[in-house]
Amino acid sequence: MSTPHWTGTRLHHPGFDDHYGIDDGGFSEALHVFIDAAQLVERFAQGGTVRVGDLGLGSGRNLLTVWSVFAAVAPPDARLELHTFERDPLPFKDARAALQRCWETCAPEDRSRLVGLLERMDRLASTWPTPLPGVSELHTGDPRVRIVAWTGDAGETVPWLDEPLHHWCLDGFSPSANPAMWAEPLLQAIGARTALGGTATTYTAAGRVRRALIAAGFAVQKVPGHGRKRDMLAGIRGGEDAVVAGTTLRHPWPEGRALGSIAVVGAGIAGCSVARELAEAGCVVDVFEADVPASGASGNPWALLQPLPNLGGSPVGDWTTRAFVWTRAWARRRGLPWEALTVARYGDKRDHANRLRAELPWGAALEDPSTIEDAPPGAILGLTTAAMVPPQVWCSLLLAHDRIRVHTHTPVTALTPGWMLGSHGPFDTVILANSFAARALVPALDLHPVRGQLAVLPATAASAGQARALCGPVYLLPERGGRHLLGATYHRDDPEPALRNEDTRWLWQALEAAVPEAAGALAAPDAHTEGRVSWRGVTPGRLPFVGPIDDPIAVSATLDARKRTRPQFPASALQPGLWVSAGHGSRGLVGAPFAAKVLVDALLGRRPPLPADTLDAVHPSRVTVARVRRERDG
Ligand SMILES: Cc1cc2nc3c(=O)[nH]c(=O)nc-3n(C[C@H](O)[C@H](O)[C@H](O)COP(=O)(O)OP(=O)(O)OC[C@H]3O[C@@H](n4cnc5c(N)ncnc54)[C@H](O)[C@@H]3O)c2cc1C
Ligand SMILES: C[S@@+](CC[C@H](N)C(=O)[O-])C[C@H]1O[C@@H](n2cnc3c(N)ncnc32)[C@H](O)[C@@H]1O
Missing domain, CATH: 3.30.9.10 (D-Amino Acid Oxidase, subunit A, domain 2)
Known part of the structure; x- marks a missing residue:
């Protein structure tokens, strides 16, 4: 891979043979193109949640500009959710040096609109994205601001957004150097994920970009460009309201929000991380542990966390690497011990x-x-x-939350619909996070x-x-x-x-x-x-079970055996409210926190941020479907 490097005072990407837009006057351009042309100051000042897309992250110039303007003008109840997309993340030190240089040449009137920008950049250091593919949430140190970083080709990752954004900063090298970034498929995906009345702005005025934006549902205007550029483009999303189409999956996930009263079985890293995610989403969670927290595999003094190369597109490699990307930022954001x-x-x-x-x-x-x-x-x-991380310390820090109640020395020996855990319950939602012992409660889980x-x-x-x-x-x-x-x-x-x-x-x-x-x-x-x-x-195949648990009899009755592709059986064959995160094998400290993210997204009715094949590969129903097929094939 060709790595971006400095040519004098400019940062150059050899793959695209183009420079990052961070030369003299870089912040002035960012304010003109991505803030003022989109009237973001007015939108921030109205309060509420504003969701902004940033393509691509590069040095972070646009990301930090949007965040800093928000911090300066938004009322206290306002929220900012930034989604930043990048295929080739720069090392933090290069991005930081580029911003510093840009700042030094920044005009005083622009600086006064961006107070604290470099300090905000420094807060991102510990969670700044690496070149591994995946999604992570960066540490902002500001409860009003969430930054979700999507690494990988935007053509793949933008379609995983499941909520429309209000504004897109489109800044992906010039259309001649990087035509794919400005071509219809990606801009269509962006249009489909832009709220009605939402905007997209870019420094370019190229005709093909204008046409592709129009085809993607934007009413596009040429407006005065920055500096020596005569024009730039500003689009407003018209037409129908954005429809964020889901991806077709082989195995079903329940639709809509499904929470209510919640029990988690097991207080290893799988149970502790899912309980914590749920508590932070506002739920009260009862955790039942047969012994004491982290008394199983998660009680080892240290664990090694590393991504796993996925040559040939192996689902184990894809899952593990994406899990690593998520877990790294997740742990650092929470201040969990993380010795890089x-x-x-x-x-x-x-x-x-x-x-x-x-x-x-x-x-x-x-x-x-x-x-x-x-x-x-x-x-x-x-x-x-x-x-390397200390799993026991992680578990105890994760359980320390007002909305988590831990019942130690309370083994769950029976699970009956309703859901009753022995004499405890009823619960609307039960998450089995008790490793191989989940099989004693649900025999179909091949653990x-x-x-x-x-x-x-x-x-x-x-x-x-x-x-x-x-x-x-x-x-x-x-x-x-x-x-x-x-x-x-x-x-x-x-x-x-x-x-x-x-x-x-x-x-x-x-x-x-x-x-x-x-x-x-x-x-x-x-x-x-x-x-x-x-x-x-x-598990067989070494991938965990992460997702809803089916009723094997209902699956057998409804599985369409003729359809070798997706979908195979309906969501009505799932057992309502029964979920699992188990079978994390030798990589549970990497995988379990990401499994928690996947489960909580699904419980909140959001699409987990994973390729469809990988989501199918961890779905617990894979074993039921394989068994029903084997039985039918004799
Ligand atoms: C020797 C060894 C080294 C490892 N090294 C690494 C490593 O370097 N990096 C890495 O990422 N992973 C490593 N792993 C894997 C990792 O430790 C596990 O994948 C992870 O700890 C599994 O977490 P868990 O929560 O699923 O299970 P566990 O930590 O085993 O927790 C399950 C919990 O459920 C409880 N429980 C069981 N049955 C019931 C019941 N009926 N009712 C209530 N509670 C119940 C248990 O008491 C236990 O506390 C290693 C594993 C081993 C064994
Ligand atoms: C002009 S630079 C970005 C400038 C950036 N906004 C900044 O503030 O530094 C364009 C960025 O888009 C990224 N990029 C280009 N095509 C992409 C794609 N298809 N998917 C994701 N990122 C892409 C490049 O790697 C590069 O970092």
């Missing part, structure tokens, strides 16, 4: 690593170890965007326990300098509190709760074989070596 680190990956799949580097548009997220000075010997690939043992090794003077996580057949985390974590074994349906010396030995031998230098820096474990045993919940 880089990962050196080991293994014998060098071809695989080479293909990854060649094929993935991940930019700075991947490193070639041969080019890195401190790369450990034998590493085949580096990931720059990863983290298995997989035992995992970790070893905790004392750090030495030689090992304490290890800054990267080493990841291969086993993983070794950098020292924290004088200890390294070495994980993990993987044994299906193995109920042994006690630490096994042979498992610790296996972990050590795997480390010695893959990274002898790292093992050499540590003392070998012995019979007194500490560790922890817990169980992952694993």
Whole structure:
């Protein structure tokens, strides 16, 4: 991938062979084209919620301009929701440097309209998007302002918006350098997601852009451009009210808002994150936990979080990477501990690593170890965007909310429609987040326990300098509190709760074989070596179950077996109010917070921000449909 770089004082994108609009007078242009031509000051001053689209994010000039003008003129009850789209996010430091330069040449009268702009930019540093595809919500430090960042091609991501916006800032390089950005398909998607009377403005006056905007439902005017540009375009959405068409999915999701009284079963990361999202959406949530919070797999001292390359479009890779993108900003926005680190990956799949580097548009997220000075010997690939986090601390911070009531030592042993959890209830909505044990309540959920043992090794003077996580057949985390974590074994349906010396030995031998230098820096474990045993919940195909739970008999009765494509059976075959987030396997700290986002969006009647194939791939009904088909096919 070609990375944007500086040519003198200008930032250049080699892929589009064009410069970012952040030269002298950049803020003056942004105010003229994206604020004044759209009369945003007047709209902000009226109060209420204004939703603005920003395509593309680039240096953040337009995003920060809109936010700063809002902060200056909007009354206290006003809200701003910004949706920013970007295919190739710049590193934060480059975007920040570009804005700084632009600010230094900004005229005093423009500066006075943008007070605090650079400070706002600095608040975005910890959640600034990386080049991984996905959606995330940035930390604004301002409860009145939400910024949703969509990374990936806007042609793919704009159609996932499920609410019309009031204004679009269209700034995607020149139409000759980037024709796809200005062509009818994307502008049609934008038109379909613009409220009646909403606007779209752009610095260009090109005829083909004007025609495409008109075809997308805008009444378009040429108005005076900025500086030396004679004209620019300003469109007002006319015609019918915006209809945001949903995507066709293979398996159904209930329509509309469905909440009422809510119970969550299980207080690991899956239960804690969904309870927290619901509490923040204004719901009171009862969490039932058989033991104490984070006593299962989410009780490990540290977990490694990393995206997963999805070569060949694998749904596991797509889910995990999108989940990583969401969870990274979600955790940082909440101030959950997040220790960013880089990962050196080991293994014998060098071809695989080479293909990854060649094929993935991940930019700075991947490193070639041969080019890195401190790369450990034998590493085949580096990931720059990863983290280690303490799951137990996450769970307890997430549960600390006025609207969450935790019932500890309260196992749910029966689930009856209504919904009664044993003698507790009734509840309108029940979310099963009790990992593999969900199968005891809903037998159709094909979940298995997989035992995992970790070893905790004392750090030495030689090992304490290890800054990267080493990841291969086993993983070794950098020292924290004088200890390294070495994980993990993987044994299906193995109920042994006690630490096994042979498992610790296996972990050590795997480390010695893959990274002898790292093992050499540590003392070998012995019979007194500490560790922890817990169980992952694993599904066939390694994707979690995230979504509504069906009634298998109703599915069997209504499944149209002739239709090999979508849709296959109606939403009436779902069990009203019954949901699941389980089967997060070996990546639950990455996946469960995103699963919570998906579930809460669905419960609030919004479309979760995922490609249809990935949403289908995590839908619990995939196993029911496969089973019904197998039975029919004999
Ligand atoms: C050894 C090991 C290492 C791992 N390392 C990583 C890693 O580095 N990175 C990563 O992302 N993931 C890792 N994972 C996976 C991750 O820990 C799990 O995917 C995640 O913790 C699962 O969260 P959960 O909430 O679904 O399940 P759990 O954390 O197991 O929580 C389920 C909860 O439900 C409760 N419960 C069960 N039955 C009932 C019932 N009937 N009624 C009420 N409550 C009930 C349990 O007591 C438990 O507290 C690892 C897993 C293991 C085993
Ligand atoms: C002119 S620059 C943006 C300027 C930006 N508003 C700023 O303030 O710096 C155009 C941006 O749009 C992005 N872009 C172009 N085509 C895109 C597409 N199809 N999807 C998403 N982003 C795109 C580019 O990567 C680039 O960052």
